[in-house]
Amino acid sequence: MTAAQDDPYSTPFESGNGNRTATWAECIAFYERLAARFPGVLHWRQIGLSDTGAPIHAGVVTADGVFDRETLRRQRRPVFFNNNGIHPGEPEGIDACMALVRDFCLQPDRLAALGDTVFLFIPVYNVDGCINRQATSRVNQLGPESFGFRGNGRHLDLNRDFIKCDSLAAQVFNRFFTAWDPDVMVDTHTSNGADYACTMTLIPTQPDKLGGGLGDFLRERMLPAIYGDMDRRGWPTCPYVNLLAETPDDGIEDFLDLPRFSTGYAALHHTIGFMPETHMLKPFADRVASMRTLVEVVLAFTLANAARIQALRNEARVAAARQTRWPLTWRNDHDRPASLRFRGYQAVRTPSRLGNYERLAYDRSQPWEKDIVHFDRCVEDIAVAAPKAYLVPQAWREVIERLQWNGVEMRRLEADQLFDAARVYRVQQVASRPNAYEGHMFHDQVTLASHTEPFQARAGDMWVPLDQPNARYAVETLEPEAHDSFFRWGFFNSVLEKKEAFSAYVFEDTALQMLEDEPDLRRRFEEWKTANPAKLSDQGAVLGFLFAHGRRHAEPEWRRYPVVALMQAVPLVTARA
Template structure:
């Protein structure tokens, strides 16, 4: 039997023991932490928190300065929690290797451990387990190293950084429960970026500050981000906002990335967690990406430790404010009328004819660096807001929605007996969906609604979900259909969009004439439709479908009726 070498006593990581152009394998990564936890049980607790879709274990670790690992006791003590997620895209692995070294240093260096104070360092070492085992060196087309790495898709061919709300993967289901149970104050989710060429090794996506809102947004924008940028510059890794050009090159300006809840930082915002998604630059050497990533994680951790009291207070205030009945934003858009400025270091953009096609291609000339102020569009405004209800009612039949709410710590109660409630009901009046599947769903890009008051019978066993609870923001942004990543947009209620009954045209032709006689509203709508669509009058199906869909005689009450009810 082959005996694997041990990492003890110095616990040098695979990255450190090689040529600095290697990333660990999943098996070596997990074995490293297991041996480290066995050697330092009073510093590191390493556990399995779930399974991947291919049946492999998903792990997490906890580091504290005093050896307390029980979550309930830590929460009762009000301990700050810093969370580092790694390897969601295994082809972007520098965070995986950097986290291994940082946790090792907590174990081996008492002064570093003591600097944590009361802060809990929580981490997932390698989130996309299945993708990490699909190991090669070709899937990251333009990336400089490492020599071999994992693949973005998991075993279901899903991008897990689009899955935090819909939870198609077992990974996301475990993550939702893990995250909501710990409720971290700050999260860093490590990545590598594609895109334009520029000087910086490190770029940074943060929870969009206007969307984060409450007191947390201004704190992040005015205090936390300036401190992070300053410390990163002092460490020798000057950092810029994620390079998201509004046109083809950064020269024209860059815009904050709107990280909706399908992404880790947007999901974190639903829990009032300050989230960061550092993106190292693909064209920089892997060793530089590793060093800058470790510097970024340590920088954000240092700020969290030093400012934990303020962050925790602001989160508590945000949770309280979100639970109050008021007008709330569920959809955001960039405001280009209010740009700020950023002193950016770029390279000259060059346009010249392609050698393989009849078009002009873009390249960057690193022999022509420049530094100048460019527009930075980091102000966002709410373009859709709703009046927050006192509660929602979700019928018990919508199990997939209810279980996701429960995974996120939502408090709900079952209705004890059948009753009639006076509620607000949405009807879907228009839906535009993507023409092709997106992460396993036909995502609804746009929709229009009508809301009206109605007396509706709710049944014993249906769920009443009050909004006077800490998870109010998560509830509103997933159950309001127009939210960026609502359950409706992801297709959890698609069956409501289907009319179940049909007609036989040779019989319905006479009935349609009666409907036009007896229902004036249908007659008016039909006359207008005829004026707008004269060519369709030759199409019997189009004519009869129009009348059938709008008549009251054969109405299907559940068709286009959103089943989640609002109690005001």
Template sequence: MTATQDNAYPTPYESGNHDQTATWAECIAFYERLAGHFPTVLRWAQIGVSDNGIPIHAGVVTADGEFDREALQRQRRPVFFNNNGIHPGEPEGIDACMALVRDFCTQPDRLAALGNTVFLFIPVYNVDGCLNRQTTSRPNQQGPESFGFRGNGRHLDLNRDFIKCDSLAAQVFNRFFTAWDPDVMVDTHTSNGADYACTMTLIPTQPDKLGAGLGQFLRERMLPAIYGGMDQRGWPTSPYVNCVAETPDDGIADFLDLPRFSTGYAALHHTIGFMPETHMLKPYADRVASMRTLVEVVLDFTVARAAQIQELRREAKAGAARQVHWPLLWKSDLGRPASLRFKGYRAVRTPSSLGTYQRLSYDRNQPWEKDIPYFDRYLEDASATAPKAYLIPQAWREVIERLQWNGVTLERLTQDQVFHSARVYRIQSVVSRAGPYEGHMFHDEVVLVTRAETVHARAGDVRVSLDQPKARYVVETLEPEAHDSFFRWGFFNSVLEKKAGFSDYVFEDTAHQMLEDEPLLKAGFEQWKQDNPDKLSDPQAVLGYIFAHGQRHAEPEWRRYPVAGLN
């Protein structure tokens, strides 16, 4: 870049003291100016609005000036996607992306290095939070001088919203991501947690969970190249410091990127995802520089190995259409740690002046370097044999529309049909977390009973075949036991409520008759009495058991998961 060009398009970060980040208005104006001056390099457009009605934008950079998505996809062009500002209080990616896109526009050699790869980016995803600008919302972070807020206009954390899509932003993202189908994604963040030497840490899509050839390629080829490239460029990088105990001394474990998070969501589409996390206590200038370096290192690798990544993704999609065994839950393999060379600081514990506990601090004057356990493997903790298709009653339109946003092929029944021996789940029990979680009462534990039942479907109900590339998204959202299923997020909560009730003084006689008429109910009730002697003095508990477990007043829909499996 020439000095004239550099001075002509400085970012707000570069114009200031390197401790300032661009406001939303400055960021949008910057890209609008670039797009106007470099129309053959940058295509810039609004892709939706936030819950507060603020425009959400995206940009496309190509070396040959082709921006039409359908044309690019016909040419099978690789797509690299950089998402920024999901947490606007972690704005390094916002500033780094601005400088990188500027350099694409003003440096012909840098642009040419893209080859036929498409550089796709969202400059600020959480635009509501970016406008909520302050200096104190991240109490443990050093700089910049002011920044945005984690929550959006509905006080939602957008990095927990990719599956449930409560926010308009997530709905926009689902459709945008699906339309472009990126091969590699980098979603930029800043970490909280322990203190240690390196500025950059990295959360990749967990390779075991990503699975198939993609997971092996990520672990054996891509991650070593990224860590090596960061070392060579002066920004040694560690896996994300997810401590297995209180400090890194005892080891760290891979972060389980569930589909609620960006990289876990990307995995449902067989996209390799990265979540770089700069360290909160490092100078902002270092965090921005290391973030840009990380994005460029991953981009350069993607450009060089694009054909192999694309082929592995095609194989993964084809394999998903044929897959029968589906992992639903994962757990860290604590019995097979790797060894990681780590640079940390001595953990010091001293009496707190605020309470009677020992406070933890890290002494940067006592650095250490040693091998620590690194638990980088995950095991299946639960799985399911998937049916050939799922049947979704049309009444559950919120579920159906999310499948549509993610490119799932659906078939609307044109007439009423009866399906014999359909797989139906009965919800035996659920345990929900104590308080609200991102606007929902999340179900942490689900116990199911599987039955073969006859299901009567109506014209307009939806059949979802698993013989399609989007099968993974379908299974991990519709199987109730999966980590981030629609059931766990409460989309089907109404089936957990019994709609009819009883009056004690009337139902007492009915209960006696039910016990005489239903031997299974009587046997269950006798066992219940033995197990719950403390409840026998409570008429609501006694009669409630008989009412809930008897057949006379049974409600077939109660605790019946509405989505059935078809074979």
């Protein structure tokens, strides 16, 4: 028996053969032993349930044994958050975190080095997937010998669920993240894709999207320090290899981390996020070692710069409350290329034995090192003038509760109120993905028309002011054109359906009268006929156009986006409910 196998605090990875990861049961039992033996170091508790009813746990490590969240918040203690097992087939973070927490318990100097910083962690986020074990779902991955599955109990990818919160796990995570408000987050993963020399690659919160002084600090100070320290510790790291073409030779661009992903979600809370991605074809033992090193490197930087990070986050919150213009979508900026020194392997193409095409492979006997293009900037694509507030009708309960889970300040109207200058959207057109995406028919393209009008709010509707620290979350979920708005995820799909129809033999006469009574309809109908001559022989198309565009039988709620943006916060009239 090896020393590791004889050690009651060795992890399954350490006591195994370097190609084994802990099961969920082993992981939880390990932390329970540590928490029982070291109650002044580790506080361990259940924070919720998964969709299959399994418990989700979290741990807190502090150097002084203070674990109460409200006390720590009052003391303004920095919080470093390590999330693991969101994709349990990518388990390096699970094993690395176990060893790191164990060492906090056993090594007083390491614990003391935390100072005032709180080490917060979720050992296994996707519990359902971790329990669902096999050795085949990661098609291109080298080890470990057995691992969990990407999907949770509802077959959802939790790294697409942070905004829509279809899973109980995401609902737990939203509340947990908001309550603890971490300053820095590391969410551990394994990469798919091209072959290259680095074991570790890194997706940070995109600095331009993070914005302001916080984004500048991440780009100019934090990332160079992390890459430099990883290199000095023997694990050279490069940006995530997000290819421009088929191979790295042609360059890479920053991953656009939308709010559906962990780092994009973190940005909505002005948290600096990192998604380390170890390379799938490197030995599992190397992947675990590089992952632990990455967590330690980011933690060390956080410890040394905690006051500055907290100050920049506070500045970001103040700026959000005063912002007059909000970006809604972003794109990679191909007008400002940077250069990245990259170590890759020669791409080789040979005839396939399966079909009439050439297959790609990488020849590790032909390594190369050269500068490649790296598009590391993003620019705004669509932006909108900031309203004073939003009004969310009380009927949309699932939207209101997600805002609440994320700490968005709001007030329930106690009486009917008439607001002037409300920005109202009407949906002109949506283009949705042809197949379901994470349980939704996601709207990839949204075309809107907007106008300003008075708006009658009802007692019980929710008034969401934007002069608040959590304005960014509100804007990027409630503005329908935003990358991951609630509208794009289908929360308001019922407004896209017209509720009444017509019988053609009756409506034919009505339509003729509507053309007499409505000059604007007559004009639009003439334009439509000119543009669509082939449709004039289709009675359904002709009457359908007139029914949809005429005023007589208009349904005001049809294609009208229910959430309105108030350009003035003061109501015109307040009436008793």
